[in-house]
Amino acid sequence: MDRLDREILGVLQEDARISYRDLGARVGLSANAAADRVRRLRRDGVIRGFTVIIDPAADTRTGLVVFIDVTLRSDTTHEVFERAVLTLPGITEVVHVTGGHDYLVRATAADTAALDGLLRRLKREAGVAHSSTRVALRAAPAR
Numbered sequence: 001m002d003r004l005d006r007e008i009l010g011v012l013q014e015d016a017r018i019s020y021r022d023l024g025a026r027v028g029l030s031a032n033a034a035a036d037r038v039r040r041l042r043r044d045g046v047i048r049g050f051t052v053i054i055d056p057a058a059d060t061r062t063g064l065v066v067f068i069d070v071t072l073r074s075d076t077t078h079e080v081f082e083r084a085v086l087t088l089p090g091i092t093e094v095v096h097v098t099g100g101h102d103y104l105v106r107a108t109a110a111d112t113a114a115l116d117g118l119l120r121r122l123k124r125e126a127g128v129a130h131s132s133t134r135v136a137l138r139a140a141p142a143r
C-alpha cells in the first residue's frame with residue numbers, strides 16, 4: 001500500500017459513494033486508475049465493505065443503542081464468548097479490547113426491559129462475569 005492508496009482510503013472514509021471520476025480527480029488519477037486501485041484494495045481485503053452509518057436518534061425502530069463493557073468469567077474462553085454473543089438478538093458489534101475489560105459490545109434493544117434481558121443472557125449464556133452499560137443519547141456525524 002502506498003501514499004495514493006492511503007489517500008484513496010481517506011477520501012472513501014469521507015464519502016464512500018464518491019464516483020471514480022471524482023475520486024481520481026481528488027487524488028490525481030484517472031477514473032479508471034482510481035477504480036483499479038479500489039478494486040485491488042477490496043480484493044486484498046484492505047477495504048472489507050461499504051456501510052451506512054445511521055444516527056441512533058434518527059432510527060426509531062431500534063429503541064436504545066448501547067455499549068456494554070464486558071469482563072469474562074475465568075472459565076470462559078474468548079472463542080466460546082464470541083460464538084455465544086453473536087447468537088444473541090440485537091448484537092451489532094463485538095470488539096476485543098485492551099484495558100480493564102475484555103470486550104466492547106455494541107447492541108440495540110427495544111427498551112430497558114429488553115436491555116435487561118440481553119444483559120441477563122450475556123451473563124447466563126455467554127460467560128460474562130461483569131458488565132458496564134452505556135446508552136447512546138445521540139451521535140455526531142463522523143468526519
